[in-house]
Amino acid sequence: MPIPPEPSAYAFDLAGVAAGEDLVGIGADLTPGTLLAAYTTGLFPMGLGEHGGPPMGWWSPDPRGVLRLDDLQVSRSLRRSMRRFEIRVDTAFTDVVRACGDPAREGRWITPQIRDAYQRLHELGWAHSVEVWQGGELVGGLYGIAVGGLFAGESMFHTVTDASKGALVGLRDLLAVDDDPRRIVDVQWRTDHLATLGITQVPRPDYLRLLEVALTTPLPPAFA
Structure with missing residues (x-):
């Protein structure tokens, strides 16, 4: 089980934030x-x-990109790709974060400070990687934070076609293993690419209600 950290010196409160303010x-x-x-x-x-x-x-984006587990769209070609992939959890967390933060990536934002912070969370059992392996090689993956029934996705990468999508399919399967509909994946912002996979967007108040319910849900076995 995750190890509780020392409490934060800061308090977060969204009560006074204007609608539409990210x-x-x-x-x-x-x-x-x-x-x-x-x-x-x-x-x-x-x-x-x-x-x-x-x-x-x-x-705190408004609206917020969210994946409800039943909404994930898996194309026929992605299903074929999944047959070539092996999904693993937390066997290469550091490598996944490093690949997501590759300095050559356009729009990169993962700094050494961010990388170290999530490594500490991983060591405490809160941050996890879902990895895609093919032929013994790490070819894609994602990482994020698991708290109760929330998985807050941070970033993903791929080096072969469909590997990042495969990581999302693997994550969905891990979260849906006991058919608990209260679990959600936070993807922060919905993009056109993510929309093709079934990600929707909800106003901030709706996201906070989904979050409140998800946090009361047990961790899925893969992350517990």
């Missing part, structure tokens, strides 16, 4: 307690500087 705070720190306090309140960190550098921003 950036809701600046500053704080990236200790495990602060990160968990943020995620369980409906926020996540991403730096405001170049390539994710300081200062640290705290975000």
Whole structure:
């Protein structure tokens, strides 16, 4: 089971945030307690500087990109790809985060500070990687935070076709193993690409209600 961290020195509150405002705070720190306090309140960190550098921003998108487990769309070609993939959990967390933060990636935002913060959360049992392997090689994956029935996805990567999509399919299967409909995947923002997979967007108040229910749900066995 995850190890509870020291409480955060900061308090997060979305009560006074205007509708449609995504950036809701600046500053704080990236200790495990602060990160968990943020995620369980409906926020996540991403730096405001170049390539994710300081200062640290705290975000709560309105609307919010969400995957409900029954909504995932798996195309025929992706099903064929899945037959070539092996899904693993937490066997290469550091490698997945490093690949997601590759300096050559356009729009990169994962700094060494972010990487170290999530490594600490991983060591405490809160951050996880879902990996796609093919022929003994890591070819894709994603990482994020699991708290109760919430999986807050942070980033994904692939080096072969469909490997990042395969990681999402693997994540869905891990969360749906006992058919608990209260579990959700937070993807932060819905993109056109994610929309093809069944990701929808909901207003912030609706997301916070989904979050409240998800947090009362037991961790899926793969992350417990």
